[in-house]
Amino acid sequence: MQLRQGLPNEVGVSPERIRRIFTMLRDWVSDGTLPAVSVLVARRGTIFLQESFGTLGPDPNSPLVKPDTIFGIGSITKVFTATAIMLLVEDGLVGLNRKVQEYIPEFKGEGKEEVLVSHIVTHTSGMSDKEIRALEDKIWGKVDFPSLEPTEHPIQ
Known part of the structure; x- marks a missing residue:
């Protein structure tokens, strides 16, 4: 246009x-x-x-x-991107359950071939929580996070 x-x-x-x-x-x-x-x-x-x-x-x-x-507008671009994609979906030019690679052939490698348009719009990777936890463990190992319980009584 x-x-x-x-x-x-x-x-x-x-x-x-x-x-x-x-x-x-x-x-x-x-x-x-x-x-x-x-x-x-x-x-x-x-x-x-x-x-x-x-x-x-x-x-x-x-x-x-x-x-x-x-x-520099940072994360606000997510709103515009999602809106633009949904306009394309409404016009029948893009499918939410289609692979991003169908529209952008260069989008490949490291599992990108399985990413759907819906993952882009919802800012998710398409990986399950279990897969994400396994990947975190593989990359960082088991992390010993400090206790969330208070170690002292709060001031009253």
């Missing part, structure tokens, strides 16, 4: 709502609620909001955030 620039009303989105979102984001950065924001909103292949506000750091001389600024 090729994205193109357009207007919100071309794709059934209220221009007034987009103006309110734009103003809200700009104000959050202006009043310090957020240090920076970079947003792109599109529907049906039409981009109708793409703005960036704020700086890359707290220093007044920090560079401004641009539309192509890369942010």
Whole structure:
């Protein structure tokens, strides 16, 4: 799909709502609620909001955030990945019980051939608890964890 620039009303989105979102984001950065924001909103292949506000750091001389600024967002990508996969499932393009390797042939080695799309969406390996424990024992040996019972009476 090729994205193109357009207007919100071309794709059934209220221009007034987009103006309110734009103003809200700009104000959050202006009043310090957020240090920076970079947003792109599109529907049906039409981009109708793409703005960036704020700086890359707290220093007044920090560079401004641009539309192509890369942010470290860590684990939040899991939410986007799962949502995108479920949209593909809904469209019949991906099957939850299909092997990931059917879609990404390079995904192989060390048991990856058995990983299903559902494992990716649920952040599981496909291994049973018993298999995981056996693997942990093999890698680390038997670990003598300290007792979870208190060794002293808590302060009262």
